[in-house]
Amino acid sequence: MEDLILEAKHICKYFGSLTANDDVSLRVRRGTVHSVIGENGAGKSTLMNIISGIYKPDRGEIYVKGNPVVFRNPNDATKCGIGMVHQEFMLFPELTVLENLMMGFETKKYGGFLDKKKAAKDITEIAEKYGFSIPLEKRVAELPVSLLQQVEIVKVLYKGAEIIILDEPTSVLTPQGIEGLFRAIRYLTRQGKTVILITHKLKEVMEISDDITVLKNGVVTGNLRPEETDEHGLANLMVGRQVLFNTKKPKKQIGEAILTVEHLTAPGSDGTKKVKDVSFCVRKGEILGIAGVAGSGQGELIEAVFGLRTPSGGAITYKGEDITASTPRQKREKRIGYVPQDRISTGCNVNGSLIENCIMGYHVAHKFKIPWLVDREEAAAFTGDVVANYQVKVQDIHNKIGTLSGGNIQKTIVGREFAQNNDLLIIEDPTRGIDVGAIEFIWQKIIDAAAQGVSVLLVSHELGEVMELSDRILVMYNGGIAADLENTPELDEKTIGLYMLGGKA
Numbered sequence: 001m002e003d004l005i006l007e008a009k010h011i012c013k014y015f016g017s018l019t020a021n022d023d024v025s026l027r028v029r030r031g032t033v034h035s036v037i038g039e040n041g042a043g044k045s046t047l048m049n050i051i052s053g054i055y056k057p058d059r060g061e062i063y064v065k066g067n068p069v070v071f072r073n074p075n076d077a078t079k080c081g082i083g084m085v086h087q088e089f090m091l092f093p094e095l096t097v098l099e100n101l102m103m104g105f106e107t108k109k110y111g112g113f114l115d116k117k118k119a120a121k122d123i124t125e126i127a128e129k130y131g132f133s134i135p136l137e138k139r140v141a142e143l144p145v146s147l148l149q150q151v152e153i154v155k156v157l158y159k160g161a162e163i164i165i166l167d168e169p170t171s172v173l174t175p176q177g178i179e180g181l182f183r184a185i186r187y188l189t190r191q192g193k194t195v196i197l198i199t200h201k202l203k204e205v206m207e208i209s210d211d212i213t214v215l216k217n218g219v220v221t222g223n224l225r226p227e228e229t230d231e232h233g234l235a236n237l238m239v240g241r242q243v244l245f246n247t248k249k250p251k252k253q254i255g256e257a258i259l260t261v262e263h264l265t266a267p268g269s270d271g272t273k274k275v276k277d278v279s280f281c282v283r284k285g286e287i288l289g290i291a292g293v294a295g296s297g298q299g300e301l302i303e304a305v306f307g308l309r310t311p312s313g314g315a316i317t318y319k320g321e322d323i324t325a326s327t328p329r330q331k332r333e334k335r336i337g338y339v340p341q342d343r344i345s346t347g348c349n350v351n352g353s354l355i356e357n358c359i360m361g362y363h364v365a366h367k368f369k370i371p372w373l374v375d376r377e378e379a380a381a382f383t384g385d386v387v388a389n390y391q392v393k394v395q396d397i398h399n400k401i402g403t404l405s406g407g408n409i410q411k412t413i414v415g416r417e418f419a420q421n422n423d424l425l426i427i428e429d430p431t432r433g434i435d436v437g438a439i440e441f442i443w444q445k446i447i448d449a450a451a452q453g454v455s456v457l458l459v460s461h462e463l464g465e466v467m468e469l470s471d472r473i474l475v476m477y478n479g480g481i482a483a484d485l486e487n488t489p490e491l492d493e494k495t496i497g498l499y500m501l502g503g504k505a
């Protein structure tokens, strides 16, 4: 007999006329890593939200250790040992790690006071047991994503989870971060925990899974084990066609400098200097990629250039004009577009409609400018174009963008920035959370934009992405530029990797 810790049978979930899960069944064996994969909007997060008690299924049953369960809310699922780390982190930035971990699970002393000491002790024990090391007294806002993720995992462990659902945990991790996470996952399963993993990275799926379930349009299209398939086989099952990652590179001319950054310094959120005397330029039609280990200052650099972070020194010139002190809005008016790394907190307003989100940041600029009013028809037509051109899966553009799947929100934001006739695009992790089929497509959009004369400043945690797209690559290390490399066919990952770790040019 198979030892099934969790079984979902014939799950159906409808949102209005949309079928997000259609007769989905999932059999998860105890102590395994079970990956669930599928295109953006295939219904993965919906299924996990059902299993963790956030959504109620319209049909179907869930069994935990062979017993039928009905979850009225996430607490019910927690009591059954199910914990979920969401695709978009759910931590409160202004609270400390400890406060976040205690939230909703407050250890109380007599009289109802919070017993922080006991909680801290319990949490430290759990973290150490599973090999995590997290700073309990630091504010969440000060931590890098790799640590935030560990905080989220420790949080579900603290709540006693036996089944840990990780919804796209690797989308912003560097290779080192992923290695660390995988070590932790393997350790967890050795201790008898079960992990359900959602990811778009098929290499990872092949590497870590015991079982794989493929979803397509809300339907299960495959249940298999890694030894029965390969990455191409999985991609085929997911998108129903071959995915080759072949981009077409049209011949192009790289022109004069559009953006010049000179001796830029900028502080990080904790006040220490994170960008140190950085100088470079981006030319017309050029894609300049920035590589670096997470936390090397690339995020702060991009924010300083776009105006979300005030530089402490240096100058930024755009088309010959000093824009060092201009605000993001002023920069948008000058046709500078921006795709932030975090689509939820910076990239959009989840409670706004798709239309509102598509004109957001541009409502006073370019197109939609009839005095005092937003031209609704124009805005709706523009949104319709973005949705069509970027293959955004949405039923009605009046719906809240927050009801879209993660990858589809990402496509909308990328589409918005690319469709605004911008001359310079500042983009960070543009394909974060996007499925294999759509990555190919977004890459081609970036290449085509540059071929038409748009300048692109690209930061990505995926070295492969930087190498595929860039004409030139800057490697950041410890806040400075460690290397400035022409992206020729001879340039290899190893060379870049050395600079990323502090090797000298």
Ligand SMILES: Nc1ncnc2c1ncn2[C@@H]1O[C@H](COP(=O)(O)OP(=O)(O)OP(=O)(O)O)[C@@H](O)[C@H]1O
Pocket: 015, 018, 019, 020, 038, 039, 040, 041, 042, 043, 044, 045, 046, 047, 087, 393, 394, 403, 404, 405, 406, 407, 408, 433, 435
């Ligand atoms: N609360 C909601 N209201 C309306 N529609 C929703 C809601 N939640 C999800 N959907 C829709 O259900 C479908 C499945 O979404 P889901 O988030 O499960 O996809 P996913 O497989 O996780 O995709 P991704 O890889 O992009 O994260 C999508 O079309 C989405 O728009």
Ligand SMILES: [Mg+2]
Pocket: 044, 045, 046, 087, 167, 405, 406, 407
């Ligand atoms: Mg999802």
